[in-house]
Amino acid sequence: MRKRRFDPRSRVAAGRGHNARPQRSRWSNTPRDHEGPVLLYGWHSVKAAIENPARRFHRLLATENALRRLSEEKLKLPLEPKVVRPEAIAAEVGSEAVHQGLLAEADALPSPAIEDVVPEGVLLVLDQITDPHNVGAILRTAAAFGVTAIVTTARHRPEATGVLAKAASGALEYVPLVTVPNLARALNALKDKNVMVVGLDSTGDTALTAVPLSDPVALVLGAEGKGLRQLTRTTCDYVARLELPGRIKSLNVSNATALALYVAATRIGRIA
Numbered sequence: 001m002r003k004r005r006f007d008p009r010s011r012v013a014a015g016r017g018h019n020a021r022p023q024r025s026r027w028s029n030t031p032r033d034h035e036g037p038v039l040l041y042g043w044h045s046v047k048a049a050i051e052n053p054a055r056r057f058h059r060l061l062a063t064e065n066a067l068r069r070l071s072e073e074k075l076k077l078p079l080e081p082k083v084v085r086p087e088a089i090a091a092e093v094g095s096e097a098v099h100q101g102l103l104a105e106a107d108a109l110p111s112p113a114i115e116d117v118v119p120e121g122v123l124l125v126l127d128q129i130t131d132p133h134n135v136g137a138i139l140r141t142a143a144a145f146g147v148t149a150i151v152t153t154a155r156h157r158p159e160a161t162g163v164l165a166k167a168a169s170g171a172l173e174y175v176p177l178v179t180v181p182n183l184a185r186a187l188n189a190l191k192d193k194n195v196m197v198v199g200l201d202s203t204g205d206t207a208l209t210a211v212p213l214s215d216p217v218a219l220v221l222g223a224e225g226k227g228l229r230q231l232t233r234t235t236c237d238y239v240a241r242l243e244l245p246g247r248i249k250s251l252n253v254s255n256a257t258a259l260a261l262y263v264a265a266t267r268i269g270r271i272a
Helices: 043-051 064-072 086-093 132-144 162-168 183-192 230-235 253-267
Strands: 038-041 057-062 102-106 122-127 150-153 177-180 196-200 217-222 238-241
Touching (some): 038 086, 038 162, 043 064, 043 162, 057 086, 086 102, 122 132, 122 183, 122 253, 132 150, 132 162, 150 183, 177 183, 183 196, 183 217, 196 230, 196 253
Parallel strands (some): 122 150, 122 217, 150 177, 196 217, 196 238
Antiparallel strands (some): 038 102, 057 102
């Protein structure tokens, strides 16, 4: 019997080059390495969190214009918002942040256990990618391609809050984030579920388009500059590169992720 794919809305409580709301979830709530609630700001991030019954809110700040827009969208708010001026939100998130008149303080979403990840479709594994802008952009792309889950290490990763949440543009509510203490063991756990594990590196042995990809598949991406760590690399079934026709042979990791996801999703039949 085919396992039903996890719906992230059922949760309780978001390479080298390359309040009281929800029902209990079946995912285990593993501890975060930083305590306390998360901050979400910006229209798409806050709106998606409001629509997610898994989020438990503590505060909601909105300007008059943002509150009017929420009302026009007919959203059921999780608590009474505090109406503030834009500078009050800027004081909390920084003057450079594009908050669009919305700020929410909420509990973080729980992290599924690696053992509970359904081996289906495409998964992403991030090997110590720490830039919140890149991880947020990767999350947004992952949501667009229907990625089953993103696996990352408990250490050497950005918190799912603030800048990352804004860059993710609501994707924290749609793609499960699995945090693990040891990436190599997590990759072996996926391989035990018959997941093909493919590392991406600009010095990969073969082109990604030449790898015999099969469903399910996990794409592993390393941090810019450092690439995949050696143990991660040797744990992969394949280490592949993206073939680029131009003079520059490497991409920003979030751009490389988008291209690799398109290749993988097309090859395994997720895109016609």
